[in-house]
Amino acid sequence: MKVLRDLHITINKGDFDELADYLDTINPLWIRDRKREEEVLNESGFRMYCFNKFLEEACFASLILSDSDEKTLSLINLVPVKQSRLSEAEYNAVLCDFAASVLDKANDKGNFSYELTAEDKSLEDWLTSEASGALRSFSNLANKSTGYTHPSDKQRWFLFIQSVFYSDSQFEPDMLEQFLEEDGWAKEDAQNLATDYEYSLDLLKAVVSKR
Numbered sequence: 001m002k003v004l005r006d007l008h009i010t011i012n013k014g015d016f017d018e019l020a021d022y023l024d025t026i027n028p029l030w031i032r033d034r035k036r037e038e039e040v041l042n043e044s045g046f047r048m049y050c051f052n053k054f055l056e057e058a059c060f061a062s063l064i065l066s067d068s069d070e071k072t073l074s075l076i077n078l079v080p081v082k083q084s085r086l087s088e089a090e091y092n093a094v095l096c097d098f099a100a101s102v103l104d105k106a107n108d109k110g111n112f113s114y115e116l117t118a119e120d121k122s123l124e125d126w127l128t129s130e131a132s133g134a135l136r137s138f139s140n141l142a143n144k145s146t147g148y149t150h151p152s153d154k155q156r157w158f159l160f161i162q163s164v165f166y167s168d169s170q171f172e173p174d175m176l177e178q179f180l181e182e183d184g185w186a187k188e189d190a191q192n193l194a195t196d197y198e199y200s201l202d203l204l205k206a207v208v209s210k211r
Contacts (some may be wrong), residue, residue, distance in 0.1 A: 001179055003121050005092050007075040007099065009065070011112035016073060019112055020049040020065075026102045029054045033062065048076070051102070053094055061086065061094050092119050123179065126171045131163035135176075139183045147189060157193075161200045173198040 123132035
């Protein structure tokens with residue numbers, strides 16, 4: 001499954017400011033927004049580092065870093081400037097560009113390292129082997145034009161939901177919808193199944209809580 005990538009920079013907290021200053025000198029298409037940083041700091045006391053990505057002399061997106069612990073600067077947001085949202089592909093492309101055209105070229109600084117998470121994750125990153133196997137079985141064997149109207153498909157669907165519920169897996173409806181679409185289901189059918197999944201889990205929670 002395609003996911004939004006994440007960025008973590010490992011460096012001593014005392015060097016955060018120096019690194020941000022240095023990164024601002026690397027690439028003229030990535031410009032630090034010190035004014036925005038100061039406004040946020042003055043209004044909320046929140047310390048962040050903001051770098052704006054420019055395309056054709058216009059600001060395209062803002063990448064925001066902040067400390068997640070004493071030795072890590074992490075990406076906390078990457079937002080578009082002139083459009084309502086970035087697609088998953090655009091988001092990952094902008095983040096990869098920052099890594100390749102700024103961080104990689106700053107390696108001579110020598111006092112930091114970074115990790116860019118993968119853009120693909122498997123079901124097993126969120127689900128138990130039983131739950132992921134049940135979902136794959138349902139998706140592969142079901143008639144994708146009729147959902148789970150066939151008794152065998154319904155049984156496999158219910159087995160998936162039960163496996164998720166009793167394993168306490170953190171697998172959100174939108175993640176299920178994405179998987180189903182990537183696995184060949186029509187968007188509307190994937191949305192309907194995701195809605196059914198959410199409702200079914202809520203129903204199971206309500207039933208169990210009353211016991």
